[in-house]
Amino acid sequence: MLNIDAIKKGIVIDHIKAGCGYKIFKELGLDKADYTVALIKNVHSKKLGKKDLIKIENEIDLDLTVLGLIDPNITINIIENEKIKEKIKLSLPKKVKGILKCKNPRCVTTIEKIEDVEFTLVDENTKEYKCEYCDAKTSLLTNAKC
Amino acid sequence: MLNIDAIKKGIVIDHIKAGCGYKIFKELGLDKADYTVALIKNVHSKKLGKKDLIKIENEIDLDLTVLGLIDPNITINIIENEKIKEKIKLSLPKKVKGILKCKNPRCVTTIEKIEDVEFTLVDENTKEYKCEYCDAKTSLLTNAKC
Numbered sequence: 001m002l003n004i005d006a007i008k009k010g011i012v013i014d015h016i017k018a019g020c021g022y023k024i025f026k027e028l029g030l031d032k033a034d035y036t037v038a039l040i041k042n043v044h045s046k047k048l049g050k051k052d053l054i055k056i057e058n059e060i061d062l063d064l065t066v067l068g069l070i071d072p073n074i075t076i077n078i079i080e081n082e083k084i085k086e087k088i089k090l091s092l093p094k095k096v097k098g099i100l101k102c103k104n105p106r107c108v109t110t111i112e113k114i115e116d117v118e119f120t121l122v123d124e125n126t127k128e129y130k131c132e133y134c135d136a137k138t139s140l141l142t143n144a145k146c
Numbered sequence: 147m148l149n150i151d152a153i154k155k156g157i158v159i160d161h162i163k164a165g166c167g168y169k170i171f172k173e174l175g176l177d178k179a180d181y182t183v184a185l186i187k188n189v190h191s192k193k194l195g196k197k198d199l200i201k202i203e204n205e206i207d208l209d210l211t212v213l214g215l216i217d218p219n220i221t222i223n224i225i226e227n228e229k230i231k232e233k234i235k236l237s238l239p240k241k242v243k244g245i246l247k248c249k250n251p252r253c254v255t256t257i258e259k260i261e262d263v264e265f266t267l268v269d270e271n272t273k274e275y276k277c278e279y280c281d282a283k284t285s286l287l288t289n290a291k292c
Contacts, residue, residue: 022177030187031168038186041179 007036011062012077013054018042020071021052027066030056065093069100069140092140094121100129104136153182157208158223159200164188166217167198173212176202211239215246215286238286240267246275250282 016024018041025031025039036057045051067074068090078086098116102109109117109131119129119138127140162170164187171177171185182203191197213220214236224232244262248255255263255277265275265284273286 018180033187034164036186036188036190038184040182040184041176042182044182 007055007057007079008082010058010079011054011056011060012079013056013062013067014051014075014077015045015048016052016054016074017071018048018050018052021054024052024067024070024074025054027070028054028060028062030054033058064088064090065096066099068093069096092121092124092127095119096129100138100140102131102134102136103138104131104134107131107134107136109133153201153203153225154228156204156225157200157202157206158225159202159208159213160197160221160223161191161194162198162200162220163217164194164196164198167200170198170213170216170220171200173216174200174206174208176200179204210234210236211242212245214239215242238267238270238273241265242275246284246286248277248280248282249284250277250280253277253280253282255279 013024021039021041025037030037030039033056036055038055039052040054041052042050043053062076064076067076069092072090072092074090076088076090077084078088095118097118100117100119102117104110108114114133118132120132122128122130122137128137129140130137159170167185167187171183176183176185179202184201185198186200187198188196189199208222210222213222215238218236218238220236222234222236223230224234241264243264246263246265248263250256254260260279264278266278268274268276268283274283275286276283
């Protein structure tokens with residue numbers, strides 16, 4: 001049987017909400033990677049019931065802001081010599097620029113198609129961000145679905 | 147370290163040309179699967195140098211025609227009790243319907259937007275198929291890239 005061994009050096013993105021792995025895989029450009037990568041969906045997890053995970057056998061720069069926005073419960077393990085060298089817990093970024101779009105149809109950013117709008121986190125539980133122009137709240141849940 | 151074990155019962159799609167795994171994963175709808183699936187890209191292979199592979203921990207019906215068109219060198223292993231029960235070698239299908247499109251701009255299927263056109267394999271090496279309406283040859287390489 002074919003087997004996928006533990007990686008020697010690289011990154012494991014763990015505790016991805018089941019169903020979100022594919023989006024993250026694409027977002028990180030791993031569908032075009034020329035090094036060894038694995039996307040595993042619906043793995044049994046004690047904590048989440050089911051989870052997705054990604055293994056990357058390479059050192060790459062991860063955009064933690066984008067990852068935090070997609071799923072703040074993700075854990076990132078940096079692997080060296082088959083052991084976890086560093087564990088990074090993500091959280092929702094306090095400010096994001098150029099990623100979210102204002103949902104207010106009367107906001108100047110919608111009308112004048114302004115890009116790179118900055119949003120500030122106002123509520124961690126509801127995942128709501130505030131538009132810098134009109135102060136309208138935009139929930140992340142409606143903005144970035146898996 | 148997280149590990150992906152051998153699957154107990156399911157399907158392993160092996161010897162996928164490196165870079166084609168993602169396309170097959172999507173084509174088979176595995177990006178939306180609710181059972182355990184793994185896509186592994188750029189694994190070391192004696193035969194191919196590098197290969198992609200897909201593991202499916204479930205019994206699903208595979209469309210062998212579509213798989214054969216994408217990559218006729220794929221091997222499909224049917225797994226039961228962690229052992230290979232059956233090995234299927236793919237080949238280019240002799241006839242395909244509703245999958246290829248005629249590249250001849252003057253063909254009636256292009257002008258009248260006819261769907262479900264049947265193509266017949268004329269050359270296994272060049273992967274050329276013949277349109278049933280205009281007899282123009284269409285190479286699979288230009289029709290279905292990875």
